[in-house]
Amino acid sequence: MNRIVSKEWFVSLSTQDTTWFVALYNRQADTVFRVCRSYLSTAADAEDATQNVFLKLLSKPQSFENDEHEKAWLIRVAINHCKDVLKSSWNKRTDLESIAEPVAPGADPASAHDSTLEHVRALPENLQTCVYLYYYEGYNAAEIGELIGKPHSTVRNYLSDARKELRKRLGGEFDERENE
Amino acid sequence: MNEKTNEQKLREAFEAAGPNEQARARMLSNILTAHELNEQQAGQPGQAEQAGQAGQAGQAGQAGQAGQAGQAGQPTAPRKKLQRFSFANYILPIAACLALAVILPLTVLPSDSLFDQIFSGSLSSMSDSAPSENAPDDVYDAESDFDEDNDQKAYPAVSPNSAPDSATPNADSGASEANEAGRTADASEPEAGSSDEAGSSDKGKYGESSDDAALETQSASTEVIEAPTEILEAPALESTPAPPYESGFDTFGSTENIIMLISVALCFAALAIAAFGLLAWVRSRRRRAFLQDNEQDEQGEQDEQGEQNEQDR
Numbered sequence: 001m002n003r004i005v006s007k008e009w010f011v012s013l014s015t016q017d018t019t020w021f022v023a024l025y026n027r028q029a030d031t032v033f034r035v036c037r038s039y040l041s042t043a044a045d046a047e048d049a050t051q052n053v054f055l056k057l058l059s060k061p062q063s064f065e066n067d068e069h070e071k072a073w074l075i076r077v078a079i080n081h082c083k084d085v086l087k088s089s090w091n092k093r094t095d096l097e098s099i100a101e102p103v104a105p106g107a108d109p110a111s112a113h114d115s116t117l118e119h120v121r122a123l124p125e126n127l128q129t130c131v132y133l134y135y136y137e138g139y140n141a142a143e144i145g146e147l148i149g150k151p152h153s154t155v156r157n158y159l160s161d162a163r164k165e166l167r168k169r170l171g172g173e174f175d176e177r178e179n180e
Numbered sequence: 181m182n183e184k185t186n187e188q189k190l191r192e193a194f195e196a197a198g199p200n201e202q203a204r205a206r207m208l209s210n211i212l213t214a215h216e217l218n219e220q221q222a223g224q225p226g227q228a229e230q231a232g233q234a235g236q237a238g239q240a241g242q243a244g245q246a247g248q249a250g251q252a253g254q255p256t257a258p259r260k261k262l263q264r265f266s267f268a269n270y271i272l273p274i275a276a277c278l279a280l281a282v283i284l285p286l287t288v289l290p291s292d293s294l295f296d297q298i299f300s301g302s303l304s305s306m307s308d309s310a311p312s313e314n315a316p317d318d319v320y321d322a323e324s325d326f327d328e329d330n331d332q333k334a335y336p337a338v339s340p341n342s343a344p345d346s347a348t349p350n351a352d353s354g355a356s357e358a359n360e361a362g363r364t365a366d367a368s369e370p371e372a373g374s375s376d377e378a379g380s381s382d383k384g385k386y387g388e389s390s391d392d393a394a395l396e397t398q399s400a401s402t403e404v405i406e407a408p409t410e411i412l413e414a415p416a417l418e419s420t421p422a423p424p425y426e427s428g429f430d431t432f433g434s435t436e437n438i439i440m441l442i443s444v445a446l447c448f449a450a451l452a453i454a455a456f457g458l459l460a461w462v463r464s465r466r467r468r469a470f471l472q473d474n475e476q477d478e479q480g481e482q483d484e485q486g487e488q489n490e491q492d493r
Contacts, residue, residue: 025211029199029204029207030198030199033198033203033204034194034198037197037198038197043203047199047203047206047207051211058211058215059215059218065493076481076485116192116193120190120193131190135190135191136190136194136195146488166190170186172185174187
């Protein structure tokens, strides 16, 4: 909660209006950014998407019941925004900068993480979201179904397909009992 | 071990994908800058229309550019919003093109070149084709010739057999009267031989009847003259060839042609602008319908989420 990082802006703006927003941003910025990063290929695009999501919240303040409600709303808005970005014609252009470089053997752990993330990003959009929400955010299938607007049985199928695909790419096995 | 490793890999990868402190600070500053700019724009009365739809997707677009600029460290101007369709944007250029297309030939061309030639050519052709100027001379000559011929033939027409065959019914009636006068003269000759008084009186009758017949014959001959004049008018029209109508265009120079081409091009430009306007109008209607659908969807989703939250509680 003490990660208030932009004191200049915090002081310059009317503090009464933005205090709640800065606190909310510090709570949820990482989650929103990771959701956007799971959809978008570059960190810059994920940053833009994150800013847009929070700007939507700032322009249309919502009344949240608790932190989970707040988080769910932001994830839902982030997913929709990333889908819109991916559908836009600008993003359909393929340039060399957007193609991730292959990870060399013996590379640093950050590159290995990028490689894992690239494998996740190679999955279809719905599978990416399910993997992130299930394995990182800790939601179960029913909660993920509510977030992405699908039945929980569909979410289970998504997770099963994602594990099958990641098993081919990463090797190893997943514990599917956690899925139930 | 591998199962744990895969899940661990994913968690570590997602953890590493989070923003660092600098990126988080940059994003926050960009968000607040964009929000401040939006509020400023919404507060200005001159730009109230542009920011009238603030709070909708427009603000997200503006924040998109602010975010891009934030990577360079400087916020930029907000993204230009989708302009509403306005008929005035297309009607004014169309009117200007049409006005230029009409005014340019009238003003630029010399007064005796284009329209004068067109109108003079058309008027001269019309006057040439009219029978009022040239025809009367021919008719008059024909009439006079006919009179000269008929004067010689008309007087012998005092005798009943000399009436022209081509005479009108009036001439026929005159000739028949003349014949009747001749018959009465022939029939009265024996009576003239029987008594002088009667003869003188008959001569008087003769003279009167012959004079009347001659007068009637003359009047018949004048009436006969009128009919051929009407007949002669037709050959007079056929004999005068009409001048070519397009003779006025033969003297056009290159300048006039160029100006006429420019006028035609302006007309086509007006048509093209009208077509583009129609296309833009259709697109704006589609866009508006799309945005309204999106707003309704978002509102419906929010309502559903609120209801679900209430039910969960």
